[in-house]
Amino acid sequence: MALVEVKVPDIGDFDEVAVIELLVKVGDTVKAEQSLITVESDKASMEIPSSTAGVVKELRIKLGDKVKQGSVVLVVEAAAGAAVASTPAAVVPATPGTVPAATAAVALATPVSATGLIEVRIPNIGDFTDVAVIEVFVKPGDTIKVEQSIITIESDKASMEIPSSHAGMLKELKVKVGDKVNIGDLMAILEGSLSAAVVAAPVAVATSAVATSASSASVAIASPVAMAAPIAGATAFAAVVAPAHAPGEPTLGLPHASPSVRKFARELGVPLEELKGSGHKGRITQDDVQTFTKSVMAGATQTKAQTAKVSASAGAAGDGGAGLGLIPWPKVDFAKFGPIERKEMGRIKKISGANLLRNAIMIPAVTNHDDCDITDLEAFRVSTNLETEKAAKAGNIASVKVTMLAFLIKACVAALKKYPEFNSSLDGDALVYKNYWHIGFAADTPNGLMVPVIRDCDKKGILQISQEMGELAKKARDGKLGPAEMTGATFTISSLGGIGGKYFTPIINAPEVAILGVCKSTMEPVWNGKEFVPRLMLPLSLTWDHRVIDGAAAARFNAYLGQILGDFRRVLL
Ligand code: CAO
Numbered sequence: 001m002a003l004v005e006v007k008v009p010d011i012g013d014f015d016e017v018a019v020i021e022l023l024v025k026v027g028d029t030v031k032a033e034q035s036l037i038t039v040e041s042d043k044a045s046m047e048i049p050s051s052t053a054g055v056v057k058e059l060r061i062k063l064g065d066k067v068k069q070g071s072v073v074l075v076v077e078a079a080a081g082a083a084v085a086s087t088p089a090a091v092v093p094a095t096p097g098t099v100p101a102a103t104a105a106v107a108l109a110t111p112v113s114a115t116g117l118i119e120v121r122i123p124n125i126g127d128f129t130d131v132a133v134i135e136v137f138v139k140p141g142d143t144i145k146v147e148q149s150i151i152t153i154e155s156d157k158a159s160m161e162i163p164s165s166h167a168g169m170l171k172e173l174k175v176k177v178g179d180k181v182n183i184g185d186l187m188a189i190l191e192g193s194l195s196a197a198v199v200a201a202p203v204a205v206a207t208s209a210v211a212t213s214a215s216s217a218s219v220a221i222a223s224p225v226a227m228a229a230p231i232a233g234a235t236a237f238a239a240v241v242a243p244a245h246a247p248g249e250p251t252l253g254l255p256h257a258s259p260s261v262r263k264f265a266r267e268l269g270v271p272l273e274e275l276k277g278s279g280h281k282g283r284i285t286q287d288d289v290q291t292f293t294k295s296v297m298a299g300a301t302q303t304k305a306q307t308a309k310v311s312a313s314a315g316a317a318g319d320g321g322a323g324l325g326l327i328p329w330p331k332v333d334f335a336k337f338g339p340i341e342r343k344e345m346g347r348i349k350k351i352s353g354a355n356l357l358r359n360a361i362m363i364p365a366v367t368n369h370d371d372c373d374i375t376d377l378e379a380f381r382v383s384t385n386l387e388t389e390k391a392a393k394a395g396n397i398a399s400v401k402v403t404m405l406a407f408l409i410k411a412c413v414a415a416l417k418k419y420p421e422f423n424s425s426l427d428g429d430a431l432v433y434k435n436y437w438h439i440g441f442a443a444d445t446p447n448g449l450m451v452p453v454i455r456d457c458d459k460k461g462i463l464q465i466s467q468e469m470g471e472l473a474k475k476a477r478d479g480k481l482g483p484a485e486m487t488g489a490t491f492t493i494s495s496l497g498g499i500g501g502k503y504f505t506p507i508i509n510a511p512e513v514a515i516l517g518v519c520k521s522t523m524e525p526v527w528n529g530k531e532f533v534p535r536l537m538l539p540l541s542l543t544w545d546h547r548v549i550d551g552a553a554a555a556r557f558n559a560y561l562g563q564i565l566g567d568f569r570r571v572l573l
Contacts, residue, residue: 003075003076005074006050006051007071008071008073018041021283023047024059025056029053029055029056033049034049034050035049035157036048039067045158047258052078055077058075116192131181132154133178140171141169144167144168148164169191170188170190174189272284275289355509359509363547364547365508367542368542370541371524371562372562373526373536373562374566381402400466402462403497404518407462408493411561414570415557416491417458422513425511436456440452440486440493441493442493446477452469455488491514491516494516496519502519503539508543508545513549517542519539521537521538542554
């Protein structure tokens with residue numbers, strides 16, 4: 001098979017550009033047109049694609065190298081039958097002061113009205129169509145200079161700023177972020193004068209720059225950007241103006257990342273400006289985007305938008321409650337009334353606080369309180385513990401302590417199976433029913449509240465659940481729980497039974513739709529139809545999302561739970 005040198009194609013007027021990203025390594029199989037490296041000048045960044053398909057045998061460049069048209073990027077062992085264009089077709093030679101054939105046809109007229117209104121249009125961007133506007137730098141009322149960047153547009157291969165061809169006051173912006181633009185589209189209307197108009201952009205189509213005629217008062221503007229289309233597997237950029245994002249020196253708020261990485265981030269909804277790049281000169285790589293996404297999914301990171309949403313709606317930090325139209329949070333100088341000590345809240349408290357606040361505010365939650373008779377179950381629990389203790393002492397099984405919570409988990413699984421909407425989540429207008437029963441339990445730790453998750457509780461017995469609960473609770477208290485051990489719950493139980501209290505109103509752990517709060521069981525006189533008898537009563541508090549669950553269903557759920565806990569044999573039914 002043939003070894004083919006893949007070279008830098010025509011990159012327009014750029015003499016030497018720095019290699020800022022290597023997108024492949026030796027041994028990789030590349031397709032024709034797959035991006036190999038990213039290069040960046042002070043005017044634009046662009047990806048250089050492969051002209052042929054095959055396996056990378058040798059890299060001839062490294063990060064930081066300067067390359068120009070014809071520089072060998074790498075050597076590929078071409079796949080049999082692969083189309084090889086070792087010297088990619090050069091496109092649109094854009095020599096300043098000349099009119100490239102491909103661009104001359106699209107020199108754009110800019111009508112200037114009698115009132116001095118100037119239409120600024122998207123110049124020649126080569127063969128690209130429907131290129132997305134990703135940033136707008138100006139607003140109506142701004143005074144615009146010639147060549148001042150108005151917007152940034154981005155294809156999947158390049159990003160670039162589009163400057164104004166004229167000076168003047170911005171009357172109207174005709175594009176917004178997310179719009180797709182094409183050559184000739186109206187970008188902005190300026191109020192200016194002809195004297196302020198038209199200076200050819202640095203590498204533009206100078207010969208067609210000014211062509212005013214008294215009768216039409218029209219101005220043919222220079223074509224500041226000519227972005228050539230990929231030809232024969234090579235992408236070349238005839239002339240690109242204005243720095244999009246120079247290495248190590250992000251301009252105008254654009255994050256320092258290649259177009260494809262930014263496209264990838266956009267698809268995932270990742271705010272690039274919140275990432276720290278691990279690439280050359282702090283450049284954000286695809287790996288950085290993936291790592292950030294995983295961290296957000298695991299709940300270990302919150303985007304600023306997530307935090308702001310919570311703060312704004314809750315008035316916790318940001319706007320002091322203005323987001324909800326509330327009066328501001330009271331600001332009190334406590335020291336005026338006595339000695340104080342100020343301590344920053346820990347990380348876990350801050351994170352769980354923000355989540356609790358969102359859940360408390362966004363979920364129309366209702367709590368049902370109920371009591372259930374666990375006299376027989378408690379007797380069974382005590383005898384089970386005695387037996388397991390004996391067996392453990394005899395060395396037959398590992399020692400495991402069974403608390404009421406393990407029975408509650410098992411009983412809840414049975415109730416969740418009978419009333420599946422309690423094991424669901426809201427997804428827009430749809431309900432997602434989960435055919436797995438992972439139960440979270442609130443654990444009180446020195447650092448704050450944590451919710452470890454026991455998976456597949458439907459498949460586990462009381463002893464195994466008790467053992468896993470003990471291990472997870474210990475990990476939580478030691479601060480050793482991993483993100484995977486705190487995610488995926490379908491329902492949560494918060495038990496204060498070991499501490500005390502009667503009832504409380506637990507907050508639903510979104511995106512779950514219900515949570516069971518449990519307090520301390522107490523001996524109470526219960527009327528059996530003939531007399532009062534002492535029974536061990538367990539207080540239950542079920543909070544549920546009224547968007548998903550109705551009050552009657554909640555009452556049935558609690559009643560069924562009570563029946564199971566009253567006679568645990570029902571779990572088997
Ligand atoms: N009624 C009466 N006694 C109960 C009980 C109940 N409902 N639940 C537990 N107990 C008893 C246990 O049997 C145990 O008794 P012994 O010491 O005599 O053996 C004692 O209370 C302590 O139990 P425990 O709390 O160690 O064990 P647990 O399985 O009940 O709970 C855990 C484990 C991790 C959930 C718990 O330790 C915990 O952290 N609870 C706090 C949860 C919380 O903070 N919720 C609030 C969230 S909203 O802010």
